[in-house]
Amino acid sequence: MNFTVKDILQMEVTLALGCTEPVAVALGTAAAASILPEKQFDSIEVLVDPNIYKNGMAVTIPNSGGLAGINTAAALGACGCDPLLGLELFESLNEESVQQARDLLKAKAVTVKVREERGLYIAARIVSGNSMAECTIVDLHNNIVSLKLDGNEVTDSPLIATLPENAGKNKLAELEEWLRQLSLNDLYDLVDELDEEDLAFLQEGVEHNLRLAEYGLKHGSGLGIGKGIDRLLKQKLLVNDMATSARRLTSAAADARMSGAKLPAMSSAGSGNHGLTAILPIWAIKDFIDTDEETVLKAIGLSHIITGYVKAHTGRLSAVCGCSVAAGAGATAGIAYLVGGDANHIAGAIKNILEDLAGVICDGAKAGCAIKLNTAAGAAVQAALFSLQGINVKDTDGIIGTSPESTIRNMGTLSHEGMSAADKTILQIMIDKEKNRA
Structure with a gap:
């Protein structure tokens, strides 16, 4: 498949508010939280690849009052971020949502694990009462490939439908294969x-x-x-x-x-x-x-x-x-x-x-x-x-x-x-x- 310079700019050049690794983690938890009927969270679990973890440990998160860390990004995403804003979702944080995230962190309700495999990967799971929501991001920081509520795939979410046309794994892989040639x-x-x-x-x-x-x-x-x-x-x-x-x-x-x-x-x-x-x-x-x-x-x-x-x-x-x-x-x-x-x-x-x-x-x-x-x-x-x-x-x-x-x-x-x-x-x-x- 042949691509154009417009394809390169569309897929490779985009706005991001804050370091893209904690942003991507927050996007994952924000997307999961968006399909939960209740917004009070019992637990948040995030599984990330080693490089997402490495790049999200120490960088300060915008609009958070100086907070940092993958666990913090996960809590902030769930508590106060609008996933429809994509990689600019930290724009939607406010004092109330930051405080809610702080409370979750203080209660040790947020856990982060690192998986062995390389390759960009984020899996977020949020439990709220009897409900559980899951979100999976792979290959690209904003490439949501799966949303589940209580184990059932959510297929009508605008978060999947509104991703850039060429942002999926296959398109990116095709672009990179084309570029390498x-x-x-x-x-x-x-x-x-x-x-x-x-x-x-x-x-x-x-x-x-x-x-x-x-x-x-x-x-x-x-x-x-x-x-x-x-x-x-x-x-x-x-x-x-x-x-x-x-x-x-x-x-x-x-x-x-x-x-x-x-x-x-x-x-x-x-x-x-x-x-x-x-x-x-x-x-x-x-x-x-x-x-x-x-x-x-x-x-x-x-x-x-x-x-x-x-x-x-x-x-x-x-x-x-x-x-x-x-x-x-x-x-x-x-x-x-x-x-x-x-x-x-x-x-x-x-x-x-x-x-x-x-x-x-x-x-x-x-x-x-x-x-x-x-x-x-x-x-x-x-x-x-x-x-x-x-x-x-x-x-x-x-x-x-x-x-x-x-x-x-x-x-x-x-x-x-x-x-x-x-x-x-x-x-x-x-x-x-x-x-x-x-």
């Missing part, structure tokens, strides 16, 4: 398919992610890296060049998002932080070169395409930091395009950044992600500029292949096979830390 030149040519509607959508993504960056710069949220860079610039300890500008904007947005700012991010390939990395470094450098807005938006379109292409090889969630290797590759491709590079320069830029950042691990979503986005943004600029100067890593180096396509396939092998034990180790370290704090 394309060459870099094929991906490059997709940019020419972007029409005015696509460019307007890409501009919307810029505006959303810029609001997060502006919030982070103003408030010094999270680790305050973006605002810290501003101070270093004023002290003349940093120079405002392309790389610094990209790092400043991208890390400030991550500061805001990871601290629970009530602002949605335009995500890419299932991750809000991927969206920040895929968009903001490109937007940040536009003022340093002679270009026009349409070219900038096309560069961002290319960034989303490459990000989705890499994620089709590495998987939606893994032990490898996708902001570094997937969105970082997208960003450097977009930057190379924006500064006048051709397909060969883009290929070199991608190989450069993968040689640089292939070993960056994902140890969950948290405030510290802003440091990694800071690194990825700066490396994306550097990798692109190096490539335009003829500086490209050789295919004799490590995991680098003879082409960007083979390099990305190698990255996928590393992610799926080489890092599986590392992923388990990372998760166990995080679980042990949580137990020690309890």
Whole structure:
């Protein structure tokens, strides 16, 4: 089956309020709660895959008064979230629902378990009196594949009917299979398919992610890296060049998002932080070169395409930091395009950044992600500029292949096979830390 650039944007680029893993857990419990006749809950049980658990442990949940955790997301989803809002459902929280969730957590009515199998998976079960509701989400953060009430399948729920047309498992699998078969030149040519509607959508993504960056710069949220860079610039300890500008904007947005700012991010390939990395470094450098807005938006379109292409090889969630290797590759491709590079320069830029950042691990979503986005943004600029100067890593180096396509396939092998034990180790370290704090 052949897809278009519109299909990529529709399936891979969407708004999300808060980190997408706790959002997805809340969506599961909110959907289950929506079909219960009573809204007083005796117990909430959630079973998640290891990476959903890892990415939901420490990140602050928007609109929650600073709360965090998978169990918290589950309670909040059931108590006060409208599942029809999809990945923006935390918008519907209020003080009453947050307090109800706190009460459930205090009563230890919420349990979270981790299943052994990898692959995005959330199963929520809520007991209310004599009734029990269940919801299952697989493959995509908003892909509800089953709703049950007292063991009976609910088939007329709008939550299933209103999912994006192409959001099901088969469509996503088909898209990723199609992407994996394309060459870099094929991906490059997709940019020419972007029409005015696509460019307007890409501009919307810029505006959303810029609001997060502006919030982070103003408030010094999270680790305050973006605002810290501003101070270093004023002290003349940093120079405002392309790389610094990209790092400043991208890390400030991550500061805001990871601290629970009530602002949605335009995500890419299932991750809000991927969206920040895929968009903001490109937007940040536009003022340093002679270009026009349409070219900038096309560069961002290319960034989303490459990000989705890499994620089709590495998987939606893994032990490898996708902001570094997937969105970082997208960003450097977009930057190379924006500064006048051709397909060969883009290929070199991608190989450069993968040689640089292939070993960056994902140890969950948290405030510290802003440091990694800071690194990825700066490396994306550097990798692109190096490539335009003829500086490209050789295919004799490590995991680098003879082409960007083979390099990305190698990255996928590393992610799926080489890092599986590392992923388990990372998760166990995080679980042990949580137990020690309890």
